[in-house]
Amino acid sequence: MKTDRLFFIDAVRAFAILMMLQGHFIDTLLNPIYRDNTNTAYQIWSYFRGITAPTFFTISGLVFLYLLLKAKAKQNDNSRIKKGLYRGLLLLVIGYALRMDIFSWLKGRFYNYFLVVDVLQCIGLSLIMLIGCYVLFRNHPKILSFVLVVLGLFCFITEPLYRNLHLDYLPKFFANYMTKANGSIFTILPWFGFTAFGGFLATLFFNHLHKAKFRLFTIIAFFVSGFLLLNYSSWFLIQLYELTNIQLLKDVAFYNYLFMRFGNVLLLLGLFYAAEPYLKHKLISKIGQKTLSIYVIHFIIIFGSFTGLGLKHFYNQSLDPLEAVIGAILFMIVVCMIAFYYVKTNAFLYKMVRKLLKRINIQSQ
16 A cells, blocks of 8 residues: 655644744743733734644654554554554653752652653653554554544543542552642643544545545545534534533533644644645754654753753743743754754664663662
8 A cells, every 4th residue: 555754744743842842931931920811922822832732642643653554554563563662661761751850869859740740751651552552453444443533532521520630549650640630741631532533543644645635635624623623512512412411511511622622733734734745844854853852852951850950940930021032932943953963863862761771770680
C-alpha cells in the first residue's frame, strides 16, 4: 500500500511547540495585573495557548500510530513497537528528571513537586497505552479504529466523574496520574482521549491516503467536524440528555471544553493540511522534528530544572506586556537555535538516559 509522508504534521508540531514556548514564557513572567480577559490581544493569546496541549496529544497519537501502521505494512512493526515502548518510557524518565532540584536534594530536602505529572509523562504513558491497543487489534484494523473512537469518547464523556477526583489512599506516584489534587498539571484522563482520537485519524490516513481526492475530502471533513464540535457539541449532548435522562451527558454539556478543544484541533489540522504545499520548508520540518529537545531546553531555562535557577526564579510575574512579547520572541529564537546547533538530534537524550540507567544499575549491585 502506498503511503506518503504527511508533511503538514511537521508544520502542526512546529506551530504547537512555538505556541508552547511563548505560552509558558508569557504565562510565567507576565505581571498578573495585565491579565485582562476583556482585552482582545489577551483573548487571542489565551485561545492559542489553550489549544496547544490538545494539539500535541492528538498529533502524538496520529504520528505514532501512523508510523506503526506503515511498519506493519513492511512487516516490521515489532521493531517499531519496541522503539515506541522505549520512547514512552524515555518520556516518563525525562518528565521526572526535569523536576529534579539537585541543590535541594544535596541539602536533604525532598519535595513532592518531583512527583508531579506533566505533559511528558502523560504523553509517554498515552503512547504506551496506544501501543497496547495496537497490539491487541493490529490484525483487525476496523476494530482498532472503532476502539480508539470509543476510548476517546469515554475519556471525554466521563470527565465530570473524575474532575475533582481525590485518591488519598494511593501513593502519590500513582495517584498523580489520575488526580490534580497534588499539583499535577496533566492527568491521563482526559488527555489520553486526544491521543486516542489522534490514533483514529492515523488509521484513516493510512487506509485512505492513496485514494483520489482524499486530501480534498479530508480538509473539508476537518473543517466541518471542527465547526460542528465547536458550535453544536453542547447542543447535541443536551439532546442526548433529554432522550436518555442521563445526568452525565448534561454535566458534560455544561462544561464542554474537551469536545470544543478537539474541534479547535480539527480546524487547525484542516488549515495546515490545506496549506501543506507551502509548508515544506526545511526550517519548519526541523522545528517539528526537534520538539522533544526544544521542550527540554525551554523547561530548563524557564523553570530551572536541576538547579532551581531559571527565568522564573528571577523574573516571576514581573514583566509588562511589551517586555513579555519581545522576550517571548527572543526566547523562541534562542531555544530553537540551541536545539538546532548545540543539540544535533534527540539522540543525546537517549544517551543521557541510558547512562543514567547504567549508573543506577551499577550502584544497586
